[in-house]
Amino acid sequence: MNDDHLKEYRRKLEKAINEALTESPAINSIIHEIQDTGYDVFLIVEATVGFNEQNEDGEESPKPKPGRSSKVKLELTSQDERFLRQLKISPE
Numbered sequence: 001m002n003d004d005h006l007k008e009y010r011r012k013l014e015k016a017i018n019e020a021l022t023e024s025p026a027i028n029s030i031i032h033e034i035q036d037t038g039y040d041v042f043l044i045v046e047a048t049v050g051f052n053e054q055n056e057d058g059e060e061s062p063k064p065k066p067g068r069s070s071k072v073k074l075e076l077t078s079q080d081e082r083f084l085r086q087l088k089i090s091p092e
Contacts, residue, residue: 010049017047
């Protein structure tokens with residue numbers, strides 16, 4: 001499957017998630033309750049969509065992108081490290 005097909009699938013999934021959130025009676029009800037108390041509501045939902053090809057057995061077959069190392073070095077701020085520690089995750 002080429003990248004254009006994956007982009008189209010991602011776009012369809014993003015649209016479906018957006019529609020599910022905006023058309024949810026429960027979410028709309030709560031947002032209206034908050035607005036009735038005099039507040040504006042900003043809802044930001046972040047979703048990460050990724051794709052992994054599966055091998056013939058149905059298991060994922062990891063394929064690193066050419067020229068990329070399998071290790072990633074992240075630049076963490078002290079605030080990032082404190083947050084990770086609160087979640088019992090070692091930032092190292």
